[in-house]
Amino acid sequence: MKILVINCGSSSLKYQLLDMNGEKLLCKGLVERIGIEGSRIKHDTTGKDRVVIEEPMENHKVALGLVLKALVDENHGAIKSMDEIGAVGHRVVHGGETFSSSVIIDDEVMKVLYECAELAPLHNPPNITGIEACKELMPNTPMVAVFDTAFHQTMEPDNYIYPIPYEYYEK
Known part of the structure; x- marks a missing residue:
């Protein structure tokens, strides 16, 4: 493939x-x-x-x-x-707490990506733009989002919450 x-x-x-x-x-x-x-x-x-x-x-x-x-x-x-081309993989910087691994991109995933855009405002919007362009140009090809933040999903909460003000985590 x-x-x-x-x-x-x-x-x-x-x-x-x-x-x-x-x-x-x-x-x-x-x-x-x-x-x-x-x-x-x-x-x-x-x-x-x-x-x-x-x-x-x-x-x-x-x-x-x-x-x-x-x-x-x-x-x-x-x-x-x-x-x-059997599939397209898209690097996405921030998947929030929703995505702990790569996912096939569908309408629900796109909705969450839009919600996460403010978490990485310099990176996620262009990532989303690329996904949308690719979906238009290659509508029958499966698309997968691969998240930088998936790596951090295995961390204990103490390790990712403690170093920052709690209100930042809540956002």
Whole structure:
């Protein structure tokens, strides 16, 4: 199975396409300056030279569309068809106390992600934007959210509550 992994920032998007049969990196890339003049994709397919695609990208959906196009490009792509991608993994910074592990993204998960946006205001909104763009462009591909905060779910409450004022924890 091939997995597309996406990490959306406020004006950037990092991605990797992995073949889980053999755990091989097929390609990776970085989209810079989304919504800013001079936007570009640095696309690296294993065994091929780096390609830099300079094109206006006014939002994450446009940027992701160009990434998907690069993945299947006959000269520098890593796959022949988008149908080869079995799932998309999205890095999400903060899942609050709700998510203790990765989850398949559905409407209920999206609702909770919106509720958690204020917990990581610089990170979660772009993560959500990337998920929404991907769902539009790849509507039949399963999406999974992988949370940075899932690691901390195994901590004892004393360890994560004690170091901060309790009102911060309550938020």
